[in-house]
Amino acid sequence: DGGITQSPKYLFRKEGQNVTLSCEQNLNHDAMYWYRQDPGQGLRLIYYSQIVNDFQKGDIAEGYSVSREKKESFPLTVTSAQKNPTAFYLCACRLGGELFFGEGSRLTVL
Amino acid sequence: GENVEQHPSTLSVQEGDSAVIKCTYSDSASNYFPWYKQELGKRPQLIIDIRSNVGEKKDQRIAVTLNKTAKHFSLHITETQPEDSAVYFCAAPVARQFYFGTGTSLTVIP
Numbered sequence: 399d400g401g402i403t404q405s406p407k408y409l410f411r412k413e414g415q416n417v418t419l420s421c422e423q424n425l426n427h428d429a430m431y432w433y434r435q436d437p438g439q440g441l442r443l444i445y446y447s448q449i450v451n452d453f454q455k456g457d458i459a460e461g462y463s464v465s466r467e468k469k470e471s472f473p474l475t476v477t478s479a480q481k482n483p484t485a486f487y488l489c490a491c492r493l494g495g496e497l498f499f500g501e502g503s504r505l506t507v508l
Numbered sequence: 509g510e511n512v513e514q515h516p517s518t519l520s521v522q523e524g525d526s527a528v529i530k531c532t533y534s535d536s537a538s539n540y541f542p543w544y545k546q547e548l549g550k551r552p553q554l555i556i557d558i559r560s561n562v563g564e565k566k567d568q569r570i571a572v573t574l575n576k577t578a579k580h581f582s583l584h585i586t587e588t589q590p591e592d593s594a595v596y597f598c599a600a601p602v603a604r605q606f607y608f609g610t611g612t613s614l615t616v617i618p
Contacts, residue, residue: 400512440514440597440610496542497544501551
């Protein structure tokens with residue numbers, strides 16, 4: 399069954415710790431995206447990647463890092479440099495004009 | 509980059525009434541305008557889209573209109589039902605980036 403999978407669904411982190419969110423897709427799409435969702439602020443673009451070994455910063459990349467070593471994988475690391483990391487994170491892949499989203503990962507920093 | 513503004517941020521309607529959500533965009537290069545629906549606790553999903561070579565597109569109770577000159581597009585939902593309650597996002601992809609509006613929380617009151 400084709401799709402895009404994010405893990406973990408819920409994650410708690412202490413201040414000062416890095417955490418990596420997983421995003422895997424078997425849709426064979428080239429383009430992948432990471433968004434952050436906060437109440438009342440819509441979906442803000444963190445990073446995107448059009449092809450393996452290439453990625454670009456979005457509007458709010460500070461404090462985040464990504465890698466794209468394989469077509470099907472686009473992990474996001476939330477570093478300790480991110481000042482307000484508590485949020486809902488959505489990964490998506492794109493075919494033509496349509497984005498297909500994962501179910502999201504909710505990160506809470508304690 | 510693209511600036512997408514969406515209004516209103518919240519909208520309540522009686523069941524059976526119509527709902528209209530409006531978006532404006534800034535980049536005249538945008539030529540594809542999708543709308544996504546996000547039900548509570550779920551991932552956003554594409555519900556309808558329109559390309560710049562048409563002015564209106566309908567799919568059962570939902571429709572989207574586009575005014576390229578004024579740089580705005582709207583989502584129209586007729587005969588609203590409780591299951592239409594959700595957050596709706598407009599988007600205006602430009603090149604390889606995918607910018608979203610801030611979302612409209614629609615509540616349909618039975």
